[in-house]
Amino acid sequence: MPLLPAWVQGRTDIAILLQLRIFTPDKQWRLLPTRANGCPTLGLYRREVGEDGYQLSSLWVLGVEGEQIGSIVVFLDVASFTAFGLPSTIEEEAGGQ
Known part of the structure; x- marks a missing residue:
């Protein structure tokens, strides 16, 4: 899979990227460690409005420096994630969000 041409550095730029591309009103998210x-x-895991469950969409590897996240490397090839013990889907929790 080719790299996506994106590089973001600094808290403000990262916050803007997450707000505009990830945490949008039409999507809901779950994380599994x-x-x-x-x-x-x-x-x-991402759930689009109207869907019942969450679909695995990416794997985020965190580079920790001291007590802070120093880097995030994102992998998008969902087919290769089975080695990490993650299910391809997770159901909506009781009570829903």
């Missing part, structure tokens, strides 16, 4: 290469990692 795992590890990759000894690093804390999150499976990011």
